[in-house]
Amino acid sequence: MKKHTTLLSAAIAGAMLLAGCGKKDDTLNLFVWTEYVPQAVLDKFTEETGIKVAMETYSSNEEMTQKLFAGGGNYDLIQPSEYTVEALIKDNYLQPLDHAKIPNLKNLAPEFREMPFDPGNKYSVPWLSGFVGITYNAETIPGPVVGYSDVFTANNAGRIVTLDDSRELVSWAMTASGLPINDVTDENLEKIKPLLQDWMSKIKVFDSDSPKTSLSNGDVDIGVIWSGEGAILFNQNPKFQWVLPAEGFHMFIDSLAIPKTAKNKEMAEEFINFILRPDIGKMILDEFPYYSPNAEARKLLSDAERNNPASYPPGLDITKALLFKDVGAQGSKVDELITSLKVQ
Numbered sequence: 001m002k003k004h005t006t007l008l009s010a011a012i013a014g015a016m017l018l019a020g021c022g023k024k025d026d027t028l029n030l031f032v033w034t035e036y037v038p039q040a041v042l043d044k045f046t047e048e049t050g051i052k053v054a055m056e057t058y059s060s061n062e063e064m065t066q067k068l069f070a071g072g073g074n075y076d077l078i079q080p081s082e083y084t085v086e087a088l089i090k091d092n093y094l095q096p097l098d099h100a101k102i103p104n105l106k107n108l109a110p111e112f113r114e115m116p117f118d119p120g121n122k123y124s125v126p127w128l129s130g131f132v133g134i135t136y137n138a139e140t141i142p143g144p145v146v147g148y149s150d151v152f153t154a155n156n157a158g159r160i161v162t163l164d165d166s167r168e169l170v171s172w173a174m175t176a177s178g179l180p181i182n183d184v185t186d187e188n189l190e191k192i193k194p195l196l197q198d199w200m201s202k203i204k205v206f207d208s209d210s211p212k213t214s215l216s217n218g219d220v221d222i223g224v225i226w227s228g229e230g231a232i233l234f235n236q237n238p239k240f241q242w243v244l245p246a247e248g249f250h251m252f253i254d255s256l257a258i259p260k261t262a263k264n265k266e267m268a269e270e271f272i273n274f275i276l277r278p279d280i281g282k283m284i285l286d287e288f289p290y291y292s293p294n295a296e297a298r299k300l301l302s303d304a305e306r307n308n309p310a311s312y313p314p315g316l317d318i319t320k321a322l323l324f325k326d327v328g329a330q331g332s333k334v335d336e337l338i339t340s341l342k343v344q
Helices: 008-019 037-049 060-070 082-088 101-109 164-174 184-202 212-216 227-236 264-273 276-286 330-342
Strands: 027-033 052-058 125-139 160-162 205-206 222-226 241-244 250-257
Touching: 027 060, 037 052, 037 264, 037 276, 052 060, 052 227, 060 082, 060 264, 082 250, 101 264, 125 212, 125 227, 164 184, 164 250, 164 330, 184 205, 184 222, 212 222, 212 241, 222 227, 227 241, 250 264
Parallel strands: 027 052, 160 205, 160 222
Antiparallel strands: 125 222, 125 241, 125 250
């Protein structure tokens, strides 16, 4: 869901040295997003296989890559977003997957088998996908709400929650300005700076871990958040409406991948095959109702789950979704811009 740092290439050599050639462990070590992996799934994996699982979490791709490179040998599976997968592949930091050991790959929906950041799932397998969109309390925010211009208004100042994610914030401003979200040039960053400055002055809460919380407890009335969070809010109370921004919407794909420094590759592939089972995919969706790449798991959803407008937006055309690409060194400039605006 978030960003890749310019420290990537420089850190790889150090991470490889730190990992060394250590012995295999009897524990599968996961490094994954917060609020994304149900404990019940880990418990069932251990029950069925006898393999213990240790889970550590992060809140951004930046945090993940920095910690990975500080001690990469500690993790057998990571959960990078699409453009971070792209960057890690470029820098030869992921192990190719042995598809013979992951027969449940057949359960992936066709559209998730040839993603541009990893065609053929050579290095990664989608965990969950979703969208970044607008959730609002229809009892306190008069409609219609269709795009970013309806969120960042004077009337909504101090009533807004957004993701605490530099790449996301910049991409929204670029989309609203008619600029391609991956064209992160110095010139384009300068163009959107005034708009971002205005927007950020109106935001009350920055929260990537659980942005639904401030909406649910009434601290704010509208936000730009992850679709799974919007789906949970809608399930709690349909007053929380969900909208894909009219200016254009971003789809994220968070995948499982095995770092070069992993000590337990076979156990990691066994876990990947496990989560691709339809019943396990359904367990994941029961707790985190994002858009599932697992076509067979989707078949187990109830009508109400399939009709949740945040999980499965009506009339969705995935071909129109915007995907992040690795922007290399420009990523640090995105961070610098957002950091500078936050302190103003």
